[in-house]
Amino acid sequence: MSRLSLKNGAPKEISDEDQCPVCKSSRYLNRNMRFLVNPECYHKMCESCVDRLFSSGPRVCPVAGCNRTLRRQRFRPQTFEDIQIEREVDVRKRVAKVFNRREDEFDSLLDYNNYLNEVEDLTFNLIHKIDVDATEKKLKAYEEANKAAIRENEVLASQETQSLQAQEAAEKEHARLRREAALREAEEERRERAEGRLDVINQLARGEGNADEIARQGRRTLLKKSTARRVGTGDEMDTSDSAGTGLQFKGLRRRARPEPEKPFEPFGEVTVEHEYFVLKGHYAWDFLDTARTSQTYRAGGYDISEYCSRALTDAFAGLAVFVGEEQTAT
């Protein structure tokens, strides 16, 4: 520990970094101390302080001068050393969720860049607390106006990350396979060489032929084998490579925009058209008047025109049907 602190430089820095501003206990006494922050005010405190203070419900931040009410479950470990950045990233997260336009949605690069600039201005204001109210309003308004587009781009983005992950995993797997293949090959070669040597020794032991000749012969066959293998694996690698890239088309657009979904169609594309009559807006049938005026019927969802349409359809239903034909057909 002492060595660590020596390495990190000035002792003041350490006490700053490793001491809980609330209970003043330091990492020196408690090695496993963890610090948490709450995105409400980003005041950091140690885990045990959080447990102690907030387990019985929300209350005001213990840091002097900070009057915000904090809740236990929003405390989280700090990712960045610099609390300013921690906050900035939270803001960015919010902004990025709303402003997620993509380059291909713009006519020109300049437009896109201007858009980016605009968004950055806005984010910058939020981060540095300049015109917060106006900016927040702008953000809200944009979000309202562009709900659909935001949703769509969100889907696209998540698909992109997924495909990227899939691609990465595939690449890793490929690399692993190739590595194994290489190892196997090396192993094979070692074995063959050992066998070859044994062969030579055996031949020599049997005392057949000229010793030098045999040794030379042995060396040559080994050499031949290894070059053959090298050529062979080369080809193999080639095919596996192309198969690998064949699956992942890098230059291609990852996906086309999805077709807008069609409304649900209960009759499966069959449209019912009235062939023999035209539905009018008003029929002077007095028995309908009650239904037309009475609140009771209307509240139940009774629709006059629906009734008329059905009545007329029924009336003309038999017109195109010829009994003789129907009978022969069945």
Next chain:
Amino acid sequence: MRFNIDELEVLFPYPRIYPEQYAYMCDLKRTLDAGGHCVLEMPSGTGKTVSLLSLIIAYQQNSPEKRKLIYCSRTMSEIEKALAELRQLMAFRTEQLGYEEEFRGLGLTSRKNLCLHPSVKREKSGSVVDARCRSLTAGFVKEQKEKGEDVELCIYHENLDLLEPHNLIPPGVWTLDGLLQYGEQQKQCPYFTARRMMPFCNVIIYSYHYLLDPKIAERVSRELSKDCIVVFDEAHNIDNVCIESLSIDLTEDSLRKAARGANNLDRRITEMKASDAQKLQDEYSKLVEGLRGADQAREEDQFMSNPALPDDLLKEAVPGNIRRAEHFVSFLKRFIEYLKTRMKVLHVISETPLSFLAHLKELTFIERKPLRFCAERLTSLVRTLELTNIEDYQPLQEVATFATLVATYEHGFTLILEPFESDTATVPNPVLHFTCLDAAIAIKPVFDRFSSVIITSGTISPLEMYPRMLGFTTVIQESYTMTLARKTFLPMIITRGSDQNTISTSFQVRNDPSVVRNYGNILIEFCKLTPDGVVVFFPSYLYMESIISMWQGMGILDTVWKYKLILVETPDSQETSLALETYRTACNNGRGAVLLCVARGKVSEGIDFDHHYGRAVINIGVPYQYTESRILKARLEFLRENYRIRESDFLSFDAMRHAAQCLGRVLRGKDDYGIMVLADRRFLKKRGQLPKWIQQSLPDSDTNLSVDQATAVAKAFLKGMSKAYPAHLQEGISTWDMDDLRRHQAKMAEEEIRMLRKEAEMRERERVRRRVVEDEEDEYGDMEVDYDDLVPV
């Protein structure tokens, strides 16, 4: 000596020429004629540089385009040597031709070596000199001065503006020393004189980095035209230079400094907003328009420039979200903060740039595209803010370069985070290595841009490895043997001790007492029998230390001490140069000395042990790289996957090139002699990977010796060497005068004529044969009918 190669007249500044020099020149000429690249291995000490220069200068002066020569070497002393050779050659040409050719040859090295400014030149670190010089010479500083502000300028730089821009220095060849002297006399800056005169030079000699390191190359070598002839001398390590030039290491300390730099920028922006908001606004509008480079081109020395970016990207406008200065600085801060959190992890991480970017985006909403523009955006900002104390921003620049590289290259790079310095360390000292794995990336622009690139060295075997690793094709690959009238160097492989135990530095046996003792015996024996200097190379510092302490315990060093002074190389360069000096003195005064050093250290690269400074070199063990290094592992994997180079092949290639490099240290010319000992059982199988010229002198009988046999062979050799060998015995064999050369050329011509005649004969025969066949097939005689006649008119 004047002679012709084909139609080209070559002036060679010596009265005699070595046969291999002649062959080398012929091949060079063929390469240049064909307009391609080549890899040539020329034995060390056979006058490679002078042959190269003579041929290329002759080629240049005799062609109407006057193709410029760019000669790249590694160290300053090599550059100086080459310049001296060039100077001598040009003097010879003038004398022979009877008139002085319009010619300029200049060398360029870093400011640190060429600066004359009384206070700047005293800075120790090269980058500080660079930065301080920039703040004395930048364009805006001058503007400020003109406006009457109180700023300091470098007078040596100012004086240059008073001269004609294309004639800052009279024609001729200027060595670095000469340049410095001239600069001092005329009170003009030698560095900028050389830089600015580069477009007007016929020959430029500088270090690799000016062409390979994209950060420098862009600035320095931009204007060189396509038909330049590029030579990489001593290029056996070129792949490593390429890789290093694109690799970046980040530490916690450098991140802290970078963060400080970003905060300073912030402050400066606020200041400027208060005092001179227009400047920032101008920059902003320029970035909106996507205008770029107009004033950048004029700026002769940017703060930094883009590391190897594809051209299309350079033309694109800077992304909208980093256009504003304050946005960009907050962007940088976020990025640095992210890197800091990455450093907190306590286990090793190795990942691809893609996955790094994905994680970065998830945590900080930093996209790839603005990241890619980081380096450039920073340059622009630094210029706009008119920063003078540029050296403070060096770490920030590094981070920006890293950002740009990681966002630009998906392949050929890897990120490795090592939280601990070594496996046993307990205190974290994290380093984030951003490592280039592919040597071809850095050198690709060179091959793309220049039509002839010549890669040459004394030890560059196996030749085919280099085109494979660097991704180019050659017109010629050649390895020359050394023609010797008598054998002047004795390579041998010792595989066993006198006790018949095999010796090796392989991991299992390296600390075996019997192995250590046998190595000790080799040292003792060779110290006893060789006169003057002996150089010993070990595979690593670690092993050297352990074996030395074991030798001490065995009393071996005491015995060695009786014959030679013992000196040891250390990682500290100052200590090492002191050791070298003592070594030289001991060799000069007859005490004799033995230098113990490391095969990958400073001594093995670039320090020569000619004549009595090195009568024997002993390689103890095969100098393999430390294979547990994660960076090396990643590179091996990359080589296997992308270039089909197997791990073991690469490792053994790499070990042997270093071994050969060490052997070459003691032989620096044909009149030199020396013993080359390879002491490890494993060398026996690897001798095929030695350069051809060493193999040629290594008979099978000398490849499997025990220590006592080796001693006997060496003694016999030295006895032979001690006999006087009058120069005239070499004539016609290992050196040619004009007559020998003419005879050789006549022979070659004759040979060629014979070949041509033979070929013609073959062709003739072929024709006759075909004729016969045709005749036979032409049974009906309609072959002779002119079909046009049959067409009705």
